[in-house]
Amino acid sequence: MAIDAEKIEQPKSPEKVRDVPADWKANIIAFACHYCAFAAADLAGVMRLSYPSNVKVVRLPCTGKLDQIYLLRAFERGVDGVFAAG
Template sequence: MTPGGEVTTEPVNPEKRPEEIPADWRANIIAFACHYCAFAAADLAGVMRLSYLPNVKIVRLPCTGKLDQIYVLRAFERGIDGVFVAG
């Protein structure tokens, strides 16, 4: 507050990042995969001995068409950085 009792606020620059991202940071990603399509492809990649980063977690679903949006929102609430839905 200023001596006259007025509240002053400085403008906030939306382009300015509040903190820098560490060089060793990895995004936590969850993938919702259809059992017959995307999960089969991920399984085939494992058979071919291809690898992906350990910060990607795959959840197999019977069909991603029935995925409720609340599960996507809960993932973000619990700290997941990215959600991938493949079907």
């Protein structure tokens, strides 16, 4: 239907494609549930397992607390990717 076709927005970015520097690392924020994923990360720490320093973990009481605006605020502040674990 014509009306539906009008609603479809073609994904387009006004940003120019640039070369990725060799030493670039994605800035990742991880939203982790207190009761499972965060506990697992904590256990990994106890076991002296390491994870990349470009991943920052934010503890949530539950991933159900995750809201669209948290993700958008993270992207606005320069995060490259979001990892939700719960």
